[in-house]
Amino acid sequence: MAHIDLKNELPGIRGLMAFSPETEKPLNDLAEILLHDDNNSLTRGEREMIGAYVSSQNDCFYCQNVHGALAQHYFQCDMQLIDAIKSNPLSAPISEKLKALLTIAGSVQKGGKYVTADQIENARKLGASDKEIHDTVLIAAAFCMFNRYVDGLGTWAPQDRQLYIDRAKMRAEDGYSKMDVTKEPTTTNLK
Numbered sequence: 001m002a003h004i005d006l007k008n009e010l011p012g013i014r015g016l017m018a019f020s021p022e023t024e025k026p027l028n029d030l031a032e033i034l035l036h037d038d039n040n041s042l043t044r045g046e047r048e049m050i051g052a053y054v055s056s057q058n059d060c061f062y063c064q065n066v067h068g069a070l071a072q073h074y075f076q077c078d079m080q081l082i083d084a085i086k087s088n089p090l091s092a093p094i095s096e097k098l099k100a101l102l103t104i105a106g107s108v109q110k111g112g113k114y115v116t117a118d119q120i121e122n123a124r125k126l127g128a129s130d131k132e133i134h135d136t137v138l139i140a141a142a143f144c145m146f147n148r149y150v151d152g153l154g155t156w157a158p159q160d161r162q163l164y165i166d167r168a169k170m171r172a173e174d175g176y177s178k179m180d181v182t183k184e185p186t187t188t189n190l191k
Helices: 012-019 021-036 044-057 061-075 079-087 096-110 117-125 130-152 161-174
Strands: none
Touching: 012 021, 012 061, 012 130, 021 044, 021 130, 044 061, 044 079, 044 096, 044 130, 061 079, 061 130, 061 161, 096 117, 096 130, 117 130
């Protein structure tokens, strides 16, 4: 049960957005630009993976599973790979560039001043553009906010990870700015 009466039974950030529609639109618009917009040289999967990784570092169950399932959908892999990336990106079978960007994202998660010039230079050396580095930092910072919003108000999250995987295709098609919070599972309509 959330720390405040959300007047709905929606999980995670969806319950918060239904409670506060005036902030729903700008938050979803930000997520749309950062994660779903096609005007980005990072793939949707890479961007979702950055969000899932930061959420795992913040121990936000809801966000790491929503965005991990989306990364899994885009990468067309199994969840074991997503879990391996979240657990130790440097040993995961992903590109060296994505490893470098996840290192930067992990530093942002600890605090912006943890990002080093060496990390940035390494990412550049491995092919990351300044725009990709910028977007990595912004995605990581935004997910720290989203995670703290979700967990700071004590929202609930379905514990069955398969629910997130089953919904990933719909989320990928709908994007964020057109998301209908009423399509989310509630405490009364879970399978």
